[in-house]
Amino acid sequence: MIYFFLLFLVFSLGAISSSSKYLLRINVLFVFLFFALYMGYGTDWIYYNIKFDNISLNNMFNFEFLYSFINYIIKSIGLSYQWVHIVTVAISITFLYLYCTKFNNKNLIFIIAVSFFGIMLFLSQERQGVAVCIFLYSTTINNKFKRNILIILACLFHFSAIFSYVYFYISKRKNFKLFKSIVFFNIFILSFFLFSSFKLFSYIPFIPDFLINKIDIYMGYENLFNFNFSMGYVLNFLIFLYALIIYLGDKKSESYKRGLFFTIIFAELRVSPLVLYRFNYYFLPFLFDAIDEYFSRSKYKVNKCFLLFFFFLYSLRVYAIEANKEEIMQDNFYFFNNKSYDVLQYESCQRNLDTNGVGRSICMKSIGL
Structure with missing residues (x-):
């Protein structure tokens, strides 16, 4: 239920002011704490955790370079996989914040971005989450060289960022x-x-x-x-x-x-x-x-309230899938949870083995089938 209350709080602050930089920072803090500390949602993390446990200097690049490098450094200093997640969420939220500050309605844009990304990019598809947020910030940079550096940086987290050049091609058309x-x-x-x-x-x-x-x-x-x-x-x-x-x-x-x-x-x-x-x-x-x-x-605040209400409902779409609903209702937070990764993996796979999607494939591999 904490996710629901987080969304309610974030959207309420957006209704108070869509342009306040102060309220934006409060929203950024709450969103970061929730997504960075949450553990065990979905099944992608199971695959990441397995690769993290087996990472070594000779077997380091299981994913794109920078994501693999972060895994290697954190494993080398003796921290758990959750710290990989904390670092990637921190990078994502930082670039998303920098992007939103360029708008007049900065708090509104941040809230809508969270409703689009939410559970998927911040908890499940974290590699692409970093890449997308870096890409968003790159769209605010006029210097072509600096922008290309940012796109390369994004690609080093998730290869899909190469698709951002299609956006830049379309956006420059007068x-x-x-x-x-x-x-x-x-x-x-x-x-x-x-x-x-x-x-x-x-x-x-x-x-x-x-x-x-x-x-x-x-x-x-x-x-x-x-x-x-x-x-x-x-x-x-x-x-x-x-x-x-x-x-x-x-x-x-x-x-x-x-x-x-x-x-x-x-x-x-x-x-x-x-x-x-x-x-x-x-x-x-x-x-x-x-x-x-x-x-x-627009001078009519009711328009903003209507838009916020719609995206609030849109952000609740995660509750439509029974397995996802069960997982997000668990409220498993790092530092406040006694469950081991093995227990979380078992519970997650029990929910996803009955499906025919990506989650089932990951769980089958994790148990050697």
């Missing part, structure tokens, strides 16, 4: 063509399907084997008739409708147009394999820019 961009993106989705279906990624030398294996696992993950899938699609579609209303109010605004583009692909990727759904994070600045511009113009 006369953004909405229809052409949607067509181009659908060609990309089709190409990805073809490469995945015919195992063509394995012939590309610079793609790591672990990434190819993960793509194969993700390809058959989602189920169109799954309740979580259906609810997720409806919520994503509602975000699209909101962006459409904003866009129709001023069709000349480039920010509104790009925000609408993001919500279209965001809703569309919900019907694609989960691995493609991860790419939508690298278009989020389009939506953040549109929302910040809209509320910088």
Whole structure:
């Protein structure tokens, strides 16, 4: 229940002021403490923990360089895997905070970002969480050399950050063509399907084997008739409708147009394999820019309250999956929890072995099946 109260507190502070830097810092502190100290959510951490336990100088690079290096340093000084998680969350939240301070409605943007990232990027997909937050900050840097350094840094945590160059290509276009961009993106989705279906990624030398294996696992993950899938699609579609209303109010605004583009692909990727759904994070600045511009113009506080209420509901989507709901209700916090990692791993796998997704694959490997 602590996660629910955290969200309620964060969104309440956003309703008080969407632009207060002081309230933003309070929200950042609460969000960091929760996600950094939480342990045992999902199944990705099981795989990370196994690799952490077996890491050595000769077997160090199981993942991207910087994430592997952090694992090695923390293991070398005798700390547990949880400290890897604490460090990665600290890096993520720091870059996200720096990004949000560039907006007029800085507290509002931070809250919406948390509703998008939340459990997935801060607890489960922590490598990509760091990469996305570094990418977000890079969008505020005008110097091309410094921006490229940041993108390289992000790629050293998660290879998907290379996709950020698509964002920069689109963002620099002065006369953004909405229809052409949607067509181009659908060609990309089709190409990805073809490469995945015919195992063509394995012939590309610079793609790591672990990434190819993960793509194969993700390809058959989602189920169109799954309740979580259906609810997720409806919520994503509602975000699209909101962006459409904003866009129709001023069709000349480039920010509104790009925000609408993001919500279209965001809703569309919900019907694609989960691995493609991860790419939508690298278009989020389009939506953040549109929302910040809209509320910088709007004088009606009720609009902000409505938006905050909607994203509050959106952030609660984790409770739609029974296994996830059980895990987030456990309230397992480092320093305040007597359960060992072995016990947490056993409990998590018991919840996920009945599924057909990524969690089941990780648990099967962890027990040698």
